[in-house]
Amino acid sequence: MRALITGGAGFVGSHLSELLLEQGHEVFILDNLSTGSIANIAHLKAHPAFHYTIDSVDNEPLLAELVDQGDVVFHLAAAVGVKLIVEQPVHTIETNVRGTEVVLKHANKKKKLVLIASTSEVYGKNGAVPFTEEADLVLGPTTKHRWAYACSKAIDEFLALAYWKEKKLPVVIARLFNTVGPRQTGQYGMVIPTFVQQALAGRPITVYGDGTQTRSFTYVGDVVAALAKLAVEPRAVGRVFNIGNPHEITIRELAERVKALTGSSSPIVTIPYEQAYEAGFEDMPRRVPDTTRLRELIGFEPTVQLDEILERVIEYFQKR
Numbered sequence: 001m002r003a004l005i006t007g008g009a010g011f012v013g014s015h016l017s018e019l020l021l022e023q024g025h026e027v028f029i030l031d032n033l034s035t036g037s038i039a040n041i042a043h044l045k046a047h048p049a050f051h052y053t054i055d056s057v058d059n060e061p062l063l064a065e066l067v068d069q070g071d072v073v074f075h076l077a078a079a080v081g082v083k084l085i086v087e088q089p090v091h092t093i094e095t096n097v098r099g100t101e102v103v104l105k106h107a108n109k110k111k112k113l114v115l116i117a118s119t120s121e122v123y124g125k126n127g128a129v130p131f132t133e134e135a136d137l138v139l140g141p142t143t144k145h146r147w148a149y150a151c152s153k154a155i156d157e158f159l160a161l162a163y164w165k166e167k168k169l170p171v172v173i174a175r176l177f178n179t180v181g182p183r184q185t186g187q188y189g190m191v192i193p194t195f196v197q198q199a200l201a202g203r204p205i206t207v208y209g210d211g212t213q214t215r216s217f218t219y220v221g222d223v224v225a226a227l228a229k230l231a232v233e234p235r236a237v238g239r240v241f242n243i244g245n246p247h248e249i250t251i252r253e254l255a256e257r258v259k260a261l262t263g264s265s266s267p268i269v270t271i272p273y274e275q276a277y278e279a280g281f282e283d284m285p286r287r288v289p290d291t292t293r294l295r296e297l298i299g300f301e302p303t304v305q306l307d308e309i310l311e312r313v314i315e316y317f318q319k320r
């Protein structure tokens, strides 16, 4: 297939580009390098089936042409990272909503399949883990900017599903749980690259809140393998899928694991949420995916577990 990946120079996008090229597909990426980087795709530039354009999805004539050239769009371009979202709420909402709007509009002209990367953040404060795709989205008030991210992604999902229902545009929604691995940057707040860099530098490892909150981390290679399979599975169209590894760990345990695996002497410190983010910041206590739907459709099983993920991330930062 000829695949367009918006956000293709980002963390997930660059891994997806790599996989699709390995599978023999032709890959076109569009990225404005807002959070992605040329370094992420430097090793792909010489590949004859890899084409990159550094521009924004806001450039509609260009986007229209790129969509037209391809068979499928993986729409990954978005504002991500809780720190970025809290600090730049206008950018977050505008990027996430507008980008999806224009991608769907142009894909609809010739009914090109669109796979939308959404997020487990949409489940918000729902406490009933594990989350199935039909679970309620429980968001906080609009005065707390964190929820703008979940809300903007939920609008993207509604819009994509509306295009399917009303216009028969084939769409697939993938809700990515905390996706981690080499090339993810800690710059926008993500916990694993942050902890690993702190541990390697001998700086304090900063656990926010009391550290009893949990997350389930999924290796980026497992995530992009699932995305690639969903894009060629006709039964996925018009549906929502969790992509995640159900293995759950508290953030304090994660800090201890990183410290042990790096052999670091860094102290583990706790920082109140209001200091780390903003006053009144709300975190979700647990986040675990139910991946039954994905397993039943494409046989999804995570292949890389947490310790191995951490080892790969540690090695990545050591090499840099």
Ligand code: UDP
Residues within 6 Å of the ligand: 081, 082, 083, 121, 178, 189, 190, 191, 192, 194, 195, 206, 207, 208, 209, 213, 215, 251, 283
């Ligand atoms: N976190 C932390 N220290 C950090 C960065 C993040 O304790 O330096 C916590 C954060 O508060 C959250 C969890 O780690 O509870 C995962 O954060 P991340 O930003 O990676 O993803 P989220 O699941 O919040 O989108």
